[in-house]
Amino acid sequence: MKTDDLITLLSTNVEPVDHRQTVRNIGMAIVAGAAISAATTFFVLGPRADLATVGTYLPALLKMVFTFIILVPASLYLIRLSRPGGERKGATALIALPFVAVMLLVVLSLTFAPGSHWKGAILSDEWLECLLSIPLIAIVPFSVIVWAVRQMAPTDLARTGAFAGLVAGCLSAIGYALHCADDSVPFFALWYGGTIALCTFAGWKLGPKLLRW
Amino acid sequence: MTVNEAELGALMRASLGGDAAAYRNLLSRLSAQLRAYYKGRLARIGRSAEEAEDLMQEALMAIHTRRHSYHPAEPLTPWVYAIARYKLIDHLRRTRASVADVPLEDAKEVMAMDDYTGTDSANDLGKLLDRLPDKMRRAIQSVKLDGLTVAQAASKCGMSESAVKVNIHRGLKALTASIAREKRT
Numbered sequence: 526m527k528t529d530d531l532i533t534l535l536s537t538n539v540e541p542v543d544h545r546q547t548v549r550n551i552g553m554a555i556v557a558g559a560a561i562s563a564a565t566t567f568f569v570l571g572p573r574a575d576l577a578t579v580g581t582y583l584p585a586l587l588k589m590v591f592t593f594i595i596l597v598p599a600s601l602y603l604i605r606l607s608r609p610g611g612e613r614k615g616a617t618a619l620i621a622l623p624f625v626a627v628m629l630l631v632v633l634s635l636t637f638a639p640g641s642h643w644k645g646a647i648l649s650d651e652w653l654e655c656l657l658s659i660p661l662i663a664i665v666p667f668s669v670i671v672w673a674v675r676q677m678a679p680t681d682l683a684r685t686g687a688f689a690g691l692v693a694g695c696l697s698a699i700g701y702a703l704h705c706a707d708d709s710v711p712f713f714a715l716w717y718g719g720t721i722a723l724c725t726f727a728g729w730k731l732g733p734k735l736l737r738w
Numbered sequence: 739m740t741v742n743e744a745e746l747g748a749l750m751r752a753s754l755g756g757d758a759a760a761y762r763n764l765l766s767r768l769s770a771q772l773r774a775y776y777k778g779r780l781a782r783i784g785r786s787a788e789e790a791e792d793l794m795q796e797a798l799m800a801i802h803t804r805r806h807s808y809h810p811a812e813p814l815t816p817w818v819y820a821i822a823r824y825k826l827i828d829h830l831r832r833t834r835a836s837v838a839d840v841p842l843e844d845a846k847e848v849m850a851m852d853d854y855t856g857t858d859s860a861n862d863l864g865k866l867l868d869r870l871p872d873k874m875r876r877a878i879q880s881v882k883l884d885g886l887t888v889a890q891a892a893s894k895c896g897m898s899e900s901a902v903k904v905n906i907h908r909g910l911k912a913l914t915a916s917i918a919r920e921k922r923t
Contacts, residue, residue: 529766530863
């Protein structure tokens with residue numbers, strides 16, 4: 526085929542396109558992911574029994590806020606990564622900062638707690654459930670986000686996949702916080718932080734396969 | 739370089755608004771730059787000019803089907819370069835060459851040279867079109883090859899106007915995919 530023929534084919538009656546549409550799709554996918562993870566927690570696991578009392582919805586809220594702080598910059602960076610060459614702008618390290626900050630909190634709270642309390646704070650009854658629930662709940666939001674990002678044209682697939690995983694993990698953790706009744710900071714940081722990191726790792730591995738175009 | 743960027747950026751923004759003449763101009767200039775880029779890259783590892791032409795056409799189709807991913811406020815050059823490089827790495831991976839051969843160069847490099855001497859590529863447009871589903875083929879044939887308006891094509895093919903648009907869009911994506919697949923076999 527002559528390249529001129531191809532150019533004629535592509536340019537004849539070319540349709541105007543809206544560059545905002547696909548970015549909107551990613552935003553909508555993230556909002557939908559949040560709704561899905563909240564709904565899954567609510568209907569499958571059930572909300573924590575004491576959610577209605579003022580004293581306990583605060584810690585749950587706090588867990589959500591912490592996760593939200595990681596979620597927002599990660600989402601913005603994901604949108605940037607979804608455009609060709611997006612990985613060349615902005616430092617990934619900066620986006621990881623909120624994550625590091627939350628982890629630092631844990632180390633601090635562990636240093637100030639007496640050694641005998643460590644095991645109780647980290648290995649409470651819920652750790653296994655948390656470890657399984659967050660990655661499982663993240664699957665559907667992750668798929669929706671990957672679908673939206675695929676409409677764009679990421680050129681660093683592993684990194685884009687990792688951030689899709691990070692965003693999905695955060696969304697899942699926010700939903701799961703409605704159920705989880707363990708409010709200790711070390712528990713939150715280790716198991717929430719750990720599972721979100723796991724989701725990020727999974728996205729990093731899956732990105733090159735799922736996002737190729 | 740800056741003149742080039744400003745000029746091409748303006749053409750791209752006009753194209754996104756549906757200006758076919760600007761788009762034609764843009765694609766023909768980008769094709770020359772991409773040809774020079776791919777010829778240079780592939781020649782270094784002993785590949786033919788025809789292979790470079792194939793790859794350039796694939797990149798051109800990628801630019802077309804992904805043109806909504808360009809943000810009008812940003813420079814065009816890095817965007818084109820990122821796509822060109824992505825398609826090069828993808829191509830080398832498919833044809834089992836070492837990706838380590840692709841150095842991280844400056845975005846300017848892809849825009850540094852023009853090469854207007856086209857070679858015929860192995861992609862046969864007619865054959866590729868024949869393999870498309872009927873609706874897609876007819877939509878592309880009437881609007882993109884015969885130059886009918888979407889409304890005329892709609893009444894000719896007995897589809898709604900939005901169906902014609904959707905079929906063109908899907909058809910071009912399928913064409914891009916089949917060009918890529920062709921190479922792997």
